Amino acid sequence: MPSNTTIVSAPGKVLLAGGYLVLDPAFSGLVVATDARFYTLIRPANLSKEATSSPSKITVRSPQFENATWNYLVDIKDKDVQLSPSAQDESKNTFVELALAYSLAILGHLIPVENINKTLDTGLEIVIAGNNDFYSQRKELENCNLPLNSDSLRRIPLFTSTHTTLSKVHKTGLGSSAALITSLVSAIFIHFKAADLTNQDPTTTAFLHNTAQFIHCLAQGKVGSGFDVSSAVWGSHTYRRFSPELLQEIMHNEARNQIPTLLKVLDPKQTAWDNRVASFQLAPQLHLMLADIDAGSHTPTLVSNVLKWRKNKPEEANGLWTQLGKANDTVVELLKKLDQTSKDAPVEYDLAIHKASAMPAAEWESLLKQTIKEKSAIIELLIQIYNEFQTVRQYLRQMSQLSEVPVEPEEQTRLLDACLTIPGVLMAGVPGAGGFDAIFCIVLSDESRKGVENVWSNFKEMSVGPLLCTESIEGGLVAELYQDAEPSSGCSNFTVVKRLIDL
Missing domain, CATH: 3.30.70.890 (GHMP kinase, C-terminal domain)
Structure with missing residues (x-):
């Protein structure tokens, strides 16, 4: 039986207009998606050289950083799906842990438990990587004795090492945490077959957006404006924020113990979100x-x-x-x-x-x-x-x-x-x-x-x-599902996908 490898990517962003004002629902902002993207790959652990294959174990790796491997165990009782981080890990990643914990907890109420067990049967490996432009490459250029210019940046390998830990890396402001959360959350729902992006169903996309917004706010400890997650989902657009009250109450009430209530808030069929998204693109030759x-x-x-x-x-x-x-x-x-x-x-x-x-x-x-x-x-x-x-x-x-x-x-x-x-x-x-x-x-x-x-x-x-990135032609979430661990030569982003699989 073939093993599935799921890859989902989400773009970085630039808020061209609306800084500060976008926090207020009375004002809008213009956010442009970049062609620098964050990628999440999920595959059975037995396909990996790095992860240990064992039931209900999830290994997450971020190969661009030092000490960036995190292990988790999943415990399932009826619809209650709980995630436990390994005590042996050298570091913690709050964003990854919350994305996994809440996505799996929600899955327990969306799909049959036996389907979750079956997907976790040999354990899972998750690889997360961002385009080089998300992080300063000054250290890499110094190591290679290269000047700080775009020609030098083009010589650096894709997903190159940052030569530091995640907590110390210099970010470039493209919205790495929002793109990471959005790609990871979406990849989990797609891999467990609880969501499908191929049919472009707006309800599915809105649900993934709402879930990523909630987890991103939870990880940051506050309800932000949300334009960065919105761009990671929908690409370039004019944006007017959702009412913070939509998430504030459930964030304050320990949502992990209230998954049915949380689901009601996140499901666009049950709760109307008032964020406004109007698609936008730069004119040709701009x-x-x-x-x-x-x-x-x-x-x-x-x-x-x-x-x-x-x-x-x-x-x-x-x-x-x-x-x-x-x-x-x-x-x-x-x-x-x-x-x-x-x-x-x-x-x-x-x-x-x-x-x-x-x-x-x-x-x-x-x-x-x-x-x-x-x-x-x-x-x-x-x-x-x-x-x-x-x-x-x-x-x-x-x-x-x-x-x-x-x-x-x-x-x-x-x-x-x-x-x-x-x-x-x-x-x-x-x-x-x-x-x-x-x-x-x-x-x-x-x-x-x-x-x-x-x-x-x-x-x-x-x-x-x-930075090498520019405005995105693709924008928004992109999902690729491979029935083997290798992409076909006709797939989009072939070079990127091949590099991801080899990381």
Whole structure:
């Protein structure tokens, strides 16, 4: 009888607009999924060289880290499925443990217990790995005597070692914990045949989303905005958060002892979640560039301090938030209009993008005198997007000053302004909560990309490390099921899957 290997991946994210505001259900954010993805592989332990095959034992490995193997035993009594971590493990992983514990506990109430026992018969091995872009690769480049640039990053093997433990790794802010939880939870339900992504049933997808949101909030110890899990499930979209009250009560009441009640909350047929997701994509020839800043900000501290300012000075803060929210929404609408224009007038669009990519955005006004009406309309749209996002940045700097929180620090301002002097750079900003973690640019050509990377390489105030990922074409959850332990040569992501299986 063939043995199943299940692989599920979920993308990282970048919050281009809506930092801080996305915590409030009155405002929306624009989140773009990246082609850097997190992968979860599940297979019977007897197929592994690493895991020990024994009934009801689950071994989880994260090969990119030191001391990153965790062993668990599963105990099943009627519908009660309990997970126990091994006392011999050198480290703990709260995110993995909660994802396994709650997913298995929920499975006990969704599928026959004998099916769970059968799947666990020889034990399971779970391998979790993230694209290199989720973690700083500075140490790996130093070990290889390579400079910090994209050409060097392309020479690093897929899923390379981080040379450190999970607790000490430098993350790049792509939402690794949300993508990990989402891929792991979804892989468990698919492997135990309690969910199927192949038929694209929106109810199944919503259930996986709700479950991943709950577990991610539980692991973080609070109900967050949820845009990172939402992007891991649905890809790029405009997002308005769910009401925190949906999860707060069950989180405070020891949900593990109330699985039927938890299931009612997570099941979209029984509880209506009020999050809003509207699909989004960047127009053709608009490409996302990302960089990791080796200075580091503690996002929860930034958020806490901004919210403290909003609470202490509500009139001042709420006025600015309303202005920022309107500017964010305008940027989103203009980007959507640009994408629609590319479909309505593709030839004129391509010519306009080509012209705009040859000069800095601040000089695009001069193009309006040189172009025919159709191309002028597209150039005008580009100018509006550029100007409106500059307004967004202005409000973020205002927030920095009023809250005394470095949302767009002065060093970042100088770096972003330098990027905008490069021909063909439409937008440059700090994603999410801002600070010293990362920056993004949206560029119109390969030459623009090279110019931006040259700015990054020569910037003296901070160490700016490019990431290889860009916006995702695929987005959302992707599941692959293999009836043997090898993918066929015709499958998608063949190289990635082969590497995963060999880890």
